[in-house]
Amino acid sequence: MTFNLLQVQIPTDSEAVNVADSAKVAIEKVAQEIVQNPQAFFTTLGEKALEFGLKVLAAILIYAVGAWLIRKINRMLAKVFKKKKTEKTIVSFVTSLVSITLTIILVLIVVGTLGINTTSIAALLAAGGMAIGMALSGTVQNFAGGIMILIFKPFKAGDYIKAMGYEGFVQEVTIVNTKLRTFANDIIVLPNGTLFNGTIDNFNDKPFHRESWTVDVAYGSDYDKAEKVLLDICRADGRILDSTKAPVADPSVHIGTMRDSSVQLVLWAWVKVEDFYPVQFEVSKQIYKQLPENGVQFPFPQLDVHLDHIS
Numbered sequence: 001m002t003f004n005l006l007q008v009q010i011p012t013d014s015e016a017v018n019v020a021d022s023a024k025v026a027i028e029k030v031a032q033e034i035v036q037n038p039q040a041f042f043t044t045l046g047e048k049a050l051e052f053g054l055k056v057l058a059a060i061l062i063y064a065v066g067a068w069l070i071r072k073i074n075r076m077l078a079k080v081f082k083k084k085k086t087e088k089t090i091v092s093f094v095t096s097l098v099s100i101t102l103t104i105i106l107v108l109i110v111v112g113t114l115g116i117n118t119t120s121i122a123a124l125l126a127a128g129g130m131a132i133g134m135a136l137s138g139t140v141q142n143f144a145g146g147i148m149i150l151i152f153k154p155f156k157a158g159d160y161i162k163a164m165g166y167e168g169f170v171q172e173v174t175i176v177n178t179k180l181r182t183f184a185n186d187i188i189v190l191p192n193g194t195l196f197n198g199t200i201d202n203f204n205d206k207p208f209h210r211e212s213w214t215v216d217v218a219y220g221s222d223y224d225k226a227e228k229v230l231l232d233i234c235r236a237d238g239r240i241l242d243s244t245k246a247p248v249a250d251p252s253v254h255i256g257t258m259r260d261s262s263v264q265l266v267l268w269a270w271v272k273v274e275d276f277y278p279v280q281f282e283v284s285k286q287i288y289k290q291l292p293e294n295g296v297q298f299p300f301p302q303l304d305v306h307l308d309h310i311s
Helices: 013-036 038-083 088-113 118-135 137-152 192-197 223-236 273-293
Strands: 160-163 166-173 177-181 187-191 200-202 208-217 252-258 263-272
Touching (some): 137 187, 137 192, 166 187
Antiparallel strands (some): 166 177
C-alpha cells in the first residue's frame, strides 16, 4: 500500500524577510494615509465597512429565506409521497438528495453575495467529487444499483427473494445495500450493484408458487398405487390448491428419470407463497411415512453381477 504524503515547502530566510518587508511597507503606507488625510481614510473605511456589513446582512437574509424554502420543499415532497403511498426508502433518499443539492446551491449563492469568487469553489467541489468517486468506485456502483432498484422495484421490503446464492425476507432496502433476514434469523447484507445486475427470484411477485418433490421408488413398485398415495397426501392438506380453489393446475405425478437403482417420480402441486416451506416440509414427511405403509419401498443402491462360466 502506498501513502502519498503532503509536501509542505518551508520558506527560506530570504523569503521570510521579503514577506516581513512587504507587511512593513503596507503598514507604513496605511499609517501615512492616516497622517496625511485622516478624515478621508476613515470615511473610506466606514464606507467599506458599511458596504461589507450590508453584504453580510444580505447573505444572512438570503440564507434564512433559502433554508426556509428548503424545509418547505422537503415537507411538500413528503406530503406528495405520502399521498401516493411511496415506499419509505424512496422518500428518504429523494428528500435527502434534494436537501443536500439545494443546500450546496444556497451556500454558493451566499458566498457569492459576500463578494467571494465562487468559480474556484465550484471547481474545487467538482474536483473533490471526481476524486471521491474514483476512490469509492465500488460504493458509487452500489449507489447506482440502489437507484435502479428504487426505480424499477424488482422487490420491496417484506418480499421473500432468492439472489446471489442467498434467500430470505427483504428486511431493508438502503441506497447502497439490501438486507435479507433468513429463516435462521440471520441478516445477510447484499451490495445493490451486484444484486441489481444479477438474477433475482421474487417469490412475492405472484400469489401462487409451484412445489416440486422428487421421490425415488424401487423398480417393480406399483406405479398406480404410488401415484394414488402421493395425490391423496396432497388432497389431505388444505393448503395445497387445485383448479377449484385458484387459477392453477391440479396436483400431478410424473415419471422423471429411470435411474440405475430406482425410478424417479416427480410430484407437482401449487400453494400460496406464504405456505411454500411449511407445505414442503409437511408433504415430505407424509411421503416418507405413507409410501412404505402402502407397500411402495424406497430403493437401496444395488448392482447386479452376472458370472459366466468360462471353460
